Each structure stands twice: as structure tokens, then as C-alpha cells.
Amino acid sequence: MTAASIKEKQSLIGTSVPRIGVDGKLNGKALFSNDVAPKNSLWVKALRSELAHAKIESIDIKDALNTPGCVAILTAQDIPGNNSFGIINKDQPLLAGSKVRFVGDPVALAVAISEDVAELALSKIHVTYTELASIFDPEESLAPGSPFIHEKGNLLGKRLIKKGAPELAFEKADVIIERTYQTTCLEHAYLEPDAGYAYFDSDGKIVIYASTQNPHYDQADVASLLGLEADRVRIIQTNTGGGFGSKLDLNTQGFLGLACYLLKKPVRMVFSREEAFLCTSKRHPLKIKYKSAASKDGRLLAIDVKIMGDTGAYASYGLAVVSRSAIHATGPYEVPNVSIESVFAYTNNPIAGAMRGFGVPQVAFAHESQMDLLAEALGVSPLEIRRRNALRLGSTTATKQELTASVGIQTCIEAIAPHYEAIRNKTNSKDSKKLKGVGLGCMMYGIGNTGTQNPSTAQVELQSNGGIVLYSGAADIGQGSSTVLIQIVATELGVGAEKITLVNADTGLTTSAGATSASRQTYISGNAALDAARKLKEAILTEAATMLKANRKKLYMKNGNVLDSSGVDSSVSFEQIANKAKREGRPLKWQGFFDPDTTPLDPETGQGKPYATFAFAAQIAEVEVDILTAEVTVKKIIAAHDVGKAINPESVKGQIYGGAAMGLGFALMEEFIPGKTVSLKDYHIPTFSDMPPVECLIIEEPEPTGPFGAKGVGEPALIPTAPAILNAIADALGSRIYSLPANLERVMKAIHSGASKMKFRLNQ
Amino acid sequence: MRGHFNYLRPDCVTECLDMLDQYGNETAILAGGTDVMISLRTGVKKPRIILDISRLPETRQVEPYGETVRVGSTLTYSELIDHPVIRQEFPALCAAMGCVGSLQIRNVGTLGGNIANSSPAADSIPPMMLRDAEIIIQKKGSSRIQKLEKLIVGAYSNTLEPNELITGIILTKIKKGYRESYQRIGRRKSLSIARINAAILGRLNDSGVIEDARISVGSVAPSPMRMTNVESHLKGRKPELKTILEASRMIAQEIIDLVGVRHSTEYKQPAIAGLALKCLEDVFLDSSVN
């Protein structure tokens, strides 16, 4: 047997190793921040503004402080460091100083011996405000003369992308389709509302345990709020019950750090569901004006897209959404002439930030509707128009990035094509009151942060007992990155997954892996872990070659031993190697690093290489619309996703199932109405009974720069679903919905404006 | 803030009525708690006493009695749906109960609770209205029986006094040749309050003419309403598609006339008609007659 074939056999890549910690999640024994906070912790609660925009004249805390059991009331004045934070723009105060900018802006903290006392104390804080004119619409916000929400003005950011000569192309086009699309504010609705606790350790460090996606960023911002060096703050991620982007922000960490630092006592905080709804970030509502031009033969000639986004009161990840929505506005299609403008404004609405897909689910709704409209106008099938325009090797994107590898969109389309044709050809049921439709949704998604460095690091260490420890800063929030990282390292070192101990998402023990966002951990942190494992492997093989007096090239690793493949029956264990190296003072902990190859985008033309690689997908949704009641039932979703390489196929499927559910919610029911939506009682997310069977077709177009060829799937999973469902509804009714969600009211309207396919009308 | 309260759990109706007599004004009755717990959390209710009635044996039985069945008030939806007599005699009520919340809610939520909560969207009320539902109400030393329509006087409002307890519901069994249907619209497939719900009961005579039709529509007015005009309009007619379509539209029109045109009318008018049509087709057009 050659070393290569042995390695192949032992590979954990492509096997569904059970998810780390899955048993605890299933049997309810997994502990979350709020379960493990020390019993003697003081409770922290925030007083939040009930006004959308107001100047704070005074805060009277005397009565509150007199509440028995209340230990402290903290306001902006108590913040020792820089009272502004934010991942990209530092524009958000931890506690509002001069004014409040949205309903939910925190104004003061009560720290008390119980949650009840903290709440009672909050009710006795008297804040005097002078109300300011508030703005809830982004266009209005940017209109001349609008009151400023931030001193720098109301523009968050703008992204322009220019390619070719779109004006000319529009003149020559055979078909032009122009429509406006509107999406709404969405709540992440993760299972576990934000929580955490903090205490001083014996070295005088503030240790904050939190439900977070972003421990190293948390550390930097908490330290800055407190005016401390970063190493005085340690963030440890606890089990995290979902995040979907909102736990990238400092939701509790800053408050915990402040209270712990000032009071020198352990403190804890947990949001109620209502509080999480009120004050954590939301998905950006976008208004997308989309104009597409095509030639008679069904080729896209040009697009002109104008995106207007509402980022709410503070930036959070808003700027990332400005750029990403613009770059992805073409969808996974080659468009020779492009003009895209994306403009986001501050308003007095809730903060909009990162949410699974960073603006791409919104633009995908627009570009996929446009593709169907073009197909209809040109008399070609929705499948065919996508085939003709889908990106391929050598294509250039809107930012003139040439795609040189791993372009799986054509393969995804071909994978779903037979299913699509089969559903199309199914005879429509006799029940003319239930109309069936089928729709397609395609997408591309750039893996990692946009046009900026976003490196990850990891260390892999061989211990004296022969065990291996992997250190990674990556926070696993339920998506499965920990398991994937272990599979990568175990495979590289030829050991079983159980031989790897993972230490992760602890700023005291690990170096930064960047945020768990942008579908980047498998690709970027996977590469960093692989890099570290390779270096350790080299070191181990070098040691073994000396010990076995063998040709290093003939050595291979298996089950924690190094063996000789040249027929000589000799081996040495990892343990022996570790002991020797240790005695002789050679390092057994190696550092890995990976930063995807990107370039910043040109500010005028948007040209550049924003991402090193893209994921692609094509989905089909089959729906049934009850034309008497306007209820939509999604009967089936078929999802083909090019993930490069599915390191853990069941985890990939898990992401697709969950993504499809989120996409279905986005399509049909989810809508967060600021000032109205309070909790899960009025914010509907899909239940088990709303979900159809989801069939996953995993496509693997290997990415040469990915770990074992892998890219990412976390966000891509969600993106095609809503467009596919909306296209299916349009197919069923012969009329189209341009605003999400496609709720009962909008579907009823479409039923009554649709004509061609309607065989049965109540008012006939 | 979480309220503080005392928790009492009587073992029999007599004990319960004593407690209500003594503390009624400061008490919240808790059966399955699926409505009460929410009002405690939001602070809408701040009772000093929670009176748990979930284990009163006298209220946990299904007793057929001649033409009627007496249903205990604290039986849960799951218990009732699984009960052979209820399944046999009350198909529309079973369908309605099957729509309530989710399995978890149905495992604890009770019929008595649904009535006492008196929501305009309560699932169980329209089908019970069509079966002459009478509510047995007891207080210390006396009891009264009130028709369901009379008990509910508005949205979340009824004639129950703080010292009264619903112990049972009397429903008429299904009569020969009758068919019934329950339909509802929700914003999602489970765990959603009915946007519109309707129950229809009827019978054709031997010559295929509608002899009896009873229609009750919920979630459209402060309380579920009987559509008596349309009921009489249908009587004596043959259930042709045209007639049924017309009746469906009449139901919608009558409701819109009553509540007035609003923002929601654009949806509700066709949807009420659509839902009514589904029920009417189910009852009168389906060929498989009982």
C-alpha cells in the first residue's frame, strides 16, 4: 500500500462524524450562560428608551439607588473608556450619553441582588428627555433638511459598481424588465436569548462568559469601553443557542464588563425574549429598483440596480451589507454591463446588522424574480435562461473578478434540472381551487469578509501522552465548525476524531479566528487549522525519521503512530516522539494561518477581488396555493449546493434544512414591524408543520485554496429558498408578488389580479 | 416582573367552589394555563391566588345522556380528540380542537378554558355553537346552565362571575343524515391563531333539498357569530354550486356589512367566502352521505 492510499482510507473528510456536543443538545444537558452563572452573581438589567429619537436632559437615579437590594445604577458617565463600539463603525454608545436614537437604546443599568430588584430599581430611574423629530424611512433620512441622527449625518455608506457600458446596452436590448422589490425587517429569533456572566479571576482579569459569535472582537471592544489593555479582558464563549449574525454584536458583553469592572463582583445578565426582540439587530429592509436587459437569444446584456437600505439607529455590520448586496446583485450570472448603486441610511428604527446572508437573500429575491420575468418575456423556460447566463470558469463577476476555479452553478442547475422538468410535467391536480406551481432560485455567495483581510489562526499541539490539542478562536454557534475543524486536523495527522481535544473560542487560550460569520469558518479557519496540522506533521515526521533511521518520504501516520511503508516493520508512537522532542526542547505546538486572497474594491467603480471563492446553489420549490383562502403550502424543496467539498455531509444537510426553513419564513411569513412586533407571539417563524421535505443534492466542485477543497454553506443554504418560493407562487397564479413576505393578504391580491392560469374564481 | 401568588389546588368541585366563594375576586382559575400563564407574564393579570382546577374528578368525564353528551370542562384537547364518543359524535369539534396551537398546547389546554377565555378566534366555539352548546356553571350552593351564545358577550368577555366555575358543557349528539365541517385559516400551519374560522352543519332531505343549515363564523367579529339569514336562505334549496357560491358570498357580505369596510376587508371578504364555500361543499356537495 502506498502512503497516499492509506491516507485516503483514514480520511474523515466526507464522513458525517457526529457533531461535537450533540448529545447534550439533544438530551437537554448542555449548559448555557444563564445555567452556569455563579449563584452569588449580581443581576444586571438595562433601562431602555421608549422614545425613538430624543435628547437626554437628565437622569435622576436617587430613588432607584434607594431600592433595597439595588447595588448600583450605572449611566454613560460611569464608562471609564471610550463609550462607543461597533464592529466596523464605532458609532454605538454602550449607554446613551447625550441622546437616544431608537426605541430600545440603553440609557442606564441597574445592578441588584435579584432580577426582580433590578427591574424595580429601573422603574425608579427618572429620565428627562426632549423629543426630537424621528425618521423611519431611509429615503426621507437622506433628503435635504432631515434632522441628523448622527453628527456625521445620516448616510451610512454607499457602494458603486460599474462594468462595461450599461446605457449603451440598454439601448440595444431586445427586452427590458424594470421592477421594484421591497423586503422587510426580520428578527433572527435564535433559540437562546442573549446571556452571559462576568467575574474577576485571580490574576485580576475580567472574565466574561457569553453567548457569542465573535469572542476576539468582543474582547477588543469591551477593553476599549473600559479603557483597558485587551489582555485584561478574557472572553469565553459558552454554548450558544444560535446566533444567525445578531450575536456578532456586543449584546450583553459590554454591560457585563462594565458592571463587573466597576463593582468588582460577579455579575450576570440575560435578555427576555421581548428584550432580545426590542434591542438586538435585525435584517436590513431593502428597497431594490432593478432593471435588466437581455437579447432575443436570452442572454443578459446589462443590469441597472439601485438599492436603498435602512440600517436603523447604529451601523453594526451595515457597511458589510452595503457592499455585499451590491456585489451580489447580478446573482450567479455573467452580466457584461453593470451599474449598481447601494446606499444605506441611518433611521430611528431598530439597528439592522448581520443576518445570515448580509443582504444577499434580499437581492436574490430581486434578481431571481427578474430572471423569471425575462424568461417569460423571451418565451424561454426559467431553467433555460439560467443555464444560458450562469457563471462558468473564466467568467467575470460584476467587480471584474475572473472566476478561475470551483464555479459550480452550472452543475447545480443541471443537478436540479431533471427534478424541475418532472415537477413541471406532473399533471395539475383536478382540484382547481388549489393551484400548483414550481419555481427556481439560484445564488452565488462570496465566502468570507468583503474585500478586506479577514485572517484566521490556529495552533495544533502534540502532548506528551500522544494526544493532540487543537486551539482555535472559532465560535461554534450550532453550525458545526468545531466538528469540521477536528475532522480536518485528525485527517491530516492520521488519527481518529476522538484523539483531538479542541480548545476554542476563548481569548485566554486561543488566538483570533475572526468572526463566525460570512460562511467563513470552514474555509478560513479550516485552512488555518490545516496549516497548523501540516506544520506539526512535518515536525513529527522529522522526529520519526531520526528515531526510526528511515527515509522520511516513506513514513506515514496511522492511529497515533508513525510507520514505515518501505516494508520495514518498525514504528514509533506519537507519545514516544513527543517525549523525545520535549526532552530535547523542540517545539510541538505549531501555529497555522490563513487569510483569503482578496483586494479592496475601487471606491468609484467597485472593481476588485472581494472574495477568494464563491459558493453556488440552485433550489426548486414546489408550492400549492389555495385560491379560496390564499394559503400557500410548500410541498417540496430540492436544493443543490456547491460546497466545494462536504467535509461533514450531515452537517451540510443540517445547514441546508435550517436554511430552507429560514428562507421559507422570509418568503411567506416573517415580518418585524418596529414598534409593534413584541415576541414570538406576533413574529411567526415556520414550524415543523410548515416545512416540506427538503432534498439535498450536494455538489462538489473543489476549491483549490479550500481545506480539502471545501468552501462554505451556512448562509448560502437560505438564499435561494425565498426566490424559489416566490417564483413558484407566480407560476401558480400567473401574477407576481414584489414585496415580502408573501402573506395571506398579498397572495390574495395576486390571486385576484392573476388571470391566465386561474381556472376557478369565486366571483365568477 | 414576576408576580407573587399563592397556589391552591382543590381536590373536588365542592372544595373548589368554597375557595372561589372565599377568594374569587383575587383569584385566577388555572386549568391548562395556556392563556393564564401569558397574562401572568405580561402582567395583565395580577392575582393573589392561582386556583388549579386541573384535577377535579367531576370535571374530567365524558357522559352521554340521551340525545346529548355532557363534556367535563377540564378535559384537555388531546383527551377529547382521543375519546371515542367525541370522535363519533362531534367530527367538526374534533377537527377544530385538532387545529388548536400545537400538540404541546393541546396536551394541556382545555375546552372550559377556551370558553372562559372567550377569544373571538377560539377554535372550539363555532362548532359547539351549532350543537346547541349549554354551559354548566356552578358556584357555592347553586348552579346555572347558560347557552354558549348567551355566555359570551364580546371579545374576551362573558357572564361568568368571579366565584363561578364552568364544570361541563352539554352538546347535542349528531342526528341522522347530518354532516358538518370545520375550516380555518392561519398564518402558518400550526401554532397560529385562526385568522378566520367557520363551522357548518346541515342536512339534506330525501329529495336532496337543504332541510337544515347552521353556520357559525369566528375571528371576524368580537365573538363567533351565527349567520341566521344565510341559514334560512339556504333552507329549501338544492345545493347546486351556484346556490352554494351565492351563500358563501352572502356570508362574507353580511359580515363586512356588520363590521364595516376596513384595511383588512380586501383580504377578508374573499377569504370568508372561500372558507364558507369549503365548508358548504364539504357538507352538501360531497357525495358520500352519512
Ligand SMILES: Cc1cc2nc3c(=O)[nH]c(=O)nc-3n(C[C@H](O)[C@H](O)[C@H](O)COP(=O)(O)OP(=O)(O)OC[C@H]3O[C@@H](n4cnc5c(N)ncnc54)[C@H](O)[C@@H]3O)c2cc1C
Ligand atoms: C402557543 C399557544 C397557541 C394557542 N393556539 C390556540 C388556537 O390555535 N386556538 C385557540 O382557540 N386557542 C389557542 N390558544 C389559547 C388557549 O390554548 C386556549 O384558549 C385553551 O383552550 C385555554 O385552555 P386552558 O385550559 O389552557 O385555559 P387557562 O389558561 O387555564 O384558562 C383560560 C381562562 O379561562 C379561565 N378558566 C379556565 N377554566 C375555567 C373553568 N372551568 N371555569 C371558569 N373559568 C375557567 C381562566 O381563569 C382563564 O381566564 C393558544 C395558546 C397558546 C399559548
